[in-house]
Amino acid sequence: MSHAIVELNKLAKAFMDGDQHHQVLDDLDFTLNKADSVALTGASGCGKSTLLNLIAGFESATTGEIKLLDHSTQQWTDKDWSQFRHQQLGVVFQQFNLLTPIDVRHNIVFPLSLNGKKWNDWCDHLVNVLGLKELLSRHVQSLSGGQQQRVAIARALAHQPALLLADEPTGNLDQQASIEVMDLMTKLTTELQTTVLMVTHSEECANYMQRRCHVKQGKIHE
Numbered sequence: 001m002s003h004a005i006v007e008l009n010k011l012a013k014a015f016m017d018g019d020q021h022h023q024v025l026d027d028l029d030f031t032l033n034k035a036d037s038v039a040l041t042g043a044s045g046c047g048k049s050t051l052l053n054l055i056a057g058f059e060s061a062t063t064g065e066i067k068l069l070d071h072s073t074q075q076w077t078d079k080d081w082s083q084f085r086h087q088q089l090g091v092v093f094q095q096f097n098l099l100t101p102i103d104v105r106h107n108i109v110f111p112l113s114l115n116g117k118k119w120n121d122w123c124d125h126l127v128n129v130l131g132l133k134e135l136l137s138r139h140v141q142s143l144s145g146g147q148q149q150r151v152a153i154a155r156a157l158a159h160q161p162a163l164l165l166a167d168e169p170t171g172n173l174d175q176q177a178s179i180e181v182m183d184l185m186t187k188l189t190t191e192l193q194t195t196v197l198m199v200t201h202s203e204e205c206a207n208y209m210q211r212r213c214h215v216k217q218g219k220i221h222e
Contacts, residue, residue, distance in 0.1 A: 003033045003034040004031050004032065004033055004067065004070065005032050005033060005034055005036070005068070005069060005162055005163050005195040006030070006031065006032040006055055006066070006067070006068060006163065006195070006197070007030075007031050007032075007065075007066075007067040007068075008028055008029060008030040008031070008055075008064065008065070008066055008067075009029060009064055009065040009066075009067070010027050010028070010029065010063065010064040010065070011025055011027075011028045011029075011030075011054065011061050011063075011064035011065070011066065012025055012026050012027055012028070012061065012062045012063045012064050012218075013025040013047065013050055013054060013059070013061055013062050014062045023218055024046075024047040024050050024218065025047045025050060025051060025054075025061075025215075025218045025219075026217070026218030026219060027064070027218070027219070028051075028064070028218065028219055028220055029220075030213070030220050032163075032195050032197060033195070034162075034193060034195055035190075035193040035194070035195060036195050036196070036210065036211065037186070037189065037195070037196040037198070037208070037209040037210045037211070038196065038197050038198070038209055038210070038211045038212070038213055039198050039200055039205065039206035039207075039208075039209035039211070039212045039213070040052075040197060040198065040199045040200070040213055040214075040215060040220075041199075041200065041201070041206060041212065041213070041214050041215070042214050042215035042216055043216075046215045046216060047215055047218065048167075048199040048215050049167055049199060051199075051215070052091075052165045052167055052197065052199060054066060055068070055163075055165060055197070056085065056089060056091060056165055057073070057076070057081035057084065057085065068084060068088070068163075069088060069162060086111065086114045086115055086159070087115060087159065087161075088161050088162045088163060089161050089162075089163050089164075089165065090111075090155075090156030090157050090159070090161040090163070090164040090165070090194070091156055091164070091165050091166075091167075092149070092152050092153055092156045092164065092165070092166040092167070092169045092185070093152070093167050093168075093169075094167055094168035094169065094171035094172055095172065096140075096145075096148045096149055096151075096152045096172075097152065098140040098148060098151060098152060098155070099140070100139075100140055100141050101139075102139070102140070103136065103137050103138060103139055103140070104132060104135050104136050104137070104138055104139075104140060104143070104151050105119075105136040105137065107140055107151055107154075107155050108123060108126065108127070108132075108151065108154045108155050108158050109123065109158065110155060110158075111155060111156075111158050111159045112158050112159055114159075115159055117159070122158070122160060123154075123158055126154045126157060126158065126188065127154060129184060129187065129188060130150040130151075130153060130154050130184055130188075131150065132147070132150055132151060132154060135147065135151075144177075145172050145173050145174075145177060146173055146174075146176075146177030146180060146181060149169060149170070149172075149173060149177070149181050150180075150181060150184065152169075153169075153181065153184065153185050153188070157188055157189070157192065157194070160192055160194075161194060162194065162195060163194065163195045163196075163197070164189055164194050164195070164196045164197070165197050165198075166185070166196065166197070166198040166199070166200075167198075167199045168199055168200060168201065169181065169182075169185065169198065169200075169205075170182060170200070170202060170205055171200075171201070175204075178202065178204070178205065179204070182204075182205050182208045183208075185208075186208045196209065
């Protein structure tokens with residue numbers, strides 16, 4: 001049994017814009033093993049976020065294969081993708097994407113409720129480490145950017161996913177908040193042995209990851 005969490009084989013993604021053909025990713029091979037942490041860098045528009053969307057099943061590849069936890073996704077239905085996202089995947093976005101009409105506690109427990117589970121000791125641990133204990137009953141829109149991103153990390157890790165995808169997680173934060181968020185995210189994912197793939201433009205954030213890969217001309221260069 002391999003320890004590959006993500007395996008991409010000859011993956012390609014192209015789209016048409018009017019009569020213009022854009023090859024975003026081209027014949028790309030890439031493997032992420034258990035507990036790997038990788039920073040994905042590259043110029044804007046090079047396909048970094050597209051790659052995350054393909055791995056999360058938000059977009060479909062043009063050709064090639066995506067294997068997740070040793071399962072080929074080629075025959076997966078929407079239900080299979082939903083199950084993978086609910087049980088094995090955590091996602092942290094630059095825009096936080098929190099559920100705004102509800103409080104911090106209900107945002108964090110949301111992914112657990114999708115799996116028929118309730119608040120547990122791990123959630124208590126998350127809010128302690130992330131400094132959210134005093135904020136649980138606060139509505140998320142009343143929080144600072146750094147606090148909102150810490151809530152987003154707690155929500156992404158509440159169900160103890162095998163894989164965390166982070167798309168510019170500190171892009172909307174000042175430098176101090178960025179460092180705090182990266183410190184905490186790295187500590188928690190290391191503790192969980194969660195595999196992390198993070199898109200970033202920040203040199204400082206990239207340094208938190210064990211490996212660094214650069215997307216250029218549709219390929220990943222390490």
